[in-house]
Amino acid sequence: xxxxxxxxxxxxxxxxxxxxxxxxxxxxxxxxxxxxxxxxxxxxxxxxxxxxxxxxxxxxxxxxxxxxxxxxxxxxxxxxxxxxxxxxxxxxxxxxxxxxxxxxxxxxxxxxxxxxxxxxxxxxxxxxxxxxxxxxxxxxxxxxxxxxxxxxxxxxxxxxxxxxxxxxxxxxxxxxxxxxxxxxxxxxxxxxxxxxxxxxxxxxxxxxxxxxxxxxxxxxxxxxxxxxxxxxxxxxxxxx
Numbered sequence: 001x002x003x004x005x006x007x008x009x010x011x012x013x014x015x016x017x018x019x020x021x022x023x024x025x026x027x028x029x030x031x032x033x034x035x036x037x038x039x040x041x042x043x044x045x046x047x048x049x050x051x052x053x054x055x056x057x058x059x060x061x062x063x064x065x066x067x068x069x070x071x072x073x074x075x076x077x078x079x080x081x082x083x084x085x086x087x088x089x090x091x092x093x094x095x096x097x098x099x100x101x102x103x104x105x106x107x108x109x110x111x112x113x114x115x116x117x118x119x120x121x122x123x124x125x126x127x128x129x130x131x132x133x134x135x136x137x138x139x140x141x142x143x144x145x146x147x148x149x150x151x152x153x154x155x156x157x158x159x160x161x162x163x164x165x166x167x168x169x170x171x172x173x174x175x176x177x178x179x180x181x182x183x184x185x186x187x188x189x190x191x192x193x194x195x196x197x198x199x200x201x202x203x204x205x206x207x208x209x210x211x212x213x214x215x216x217x218x219x220x221x222x223x224x225x226x227x228x229x230x231x232x233x234x235x236x237x238x239x240x
Contacts, residue, residue, distance in 0.1 A: 006066060007028070007157065008028050009025040009028075009061070010061050010062045011060065011061030012024070012051065012063050013060045014056060021044055023213045027214070029188055029205075030188070032188065033188055034179055034183045034191070034205075035188075035207070036202075036205070036206045038209065039194065039208065043209045043212070044212040045192035046161070046192070051063045052077070053077065054070040054077050066156070082153055082155035083158075084150065084159070084163055086165055090103075092133060093133055095134065096132070097130050099145060100119075100120075103149055109153055109154075116152065122148070122151060123145075124144065124178070125148065138171075140174070144174075144178075147178060156186070156188060157187070158189050158190070159190050160189065163191055165193075165195070197228055199231070203220065203226060205217065205219045206226055206231055208235060215234075218230065218231055
């Protein structure tokens with residue numbers, strides 16, 4: 001993992017009407033780091049993600065990605081990142097290859113068929129499914145297709161929203177292995193999740209979010225995954 005700052009929250013505060021959704025968040029995410037923001041429902045995870053994507057504006061402080069302020073330069077941020085929502089939005093009547101080809105064309109990215117096939121192999125999507133309609137895909141297969149699309153866009157930063165929700169254990173292991181491989185290749189991964197186990201397996205660093213405030217952090221030591229029990233205890237509000 002490298003330490004060059006790619007994503008930065010600097011006293012980030014977001015208020016809507018009279019509610020404070022995010023309260024003075026401060027953190028940096030380095031190049032090649034898998035960073036997990038862990039919190040329950042209503043903790044502020046989605047607000048944080050939307051603010052970094054330029055879909056919500058900071059009330060004070062800043063959210064920056066690759067040096068671009070997400071509130072004042074949302075277009076620059078969105079051009080340089082890939083976003084994987086919890087429910088991947090792809091066209092069910094198109095095949096995996098057709099979806100990728102279409103969305104690349106919309107983004108103005110020119111890739112050959114060989115490039116697309118290489119990306120699909122990299123994410124371990126079964127070759128016999130490439131030309132089948134996405135309506136026949138499992139959620140895990142849809143996730144892999146979306147990740148292949150992100151790879152082909154050559155985005156240096158990936159934002160993931162509950163990426164393992166609804167996946168079976170084998171698919172979760174495959175997904176985590178892919179995320180680790182992408183980070184090892186220099187991609188910066190920012191994921192929001194409530195999956196303690198999955199976050200501990202794949203993240204270099206976990207930060208806890210509760211009621212819009214950061215309440216604790218855990219960091220991986222070398223190749224040893226973060227202690228699941230310690231994170232779970234903190235997540236549940238117990239002393240550790």
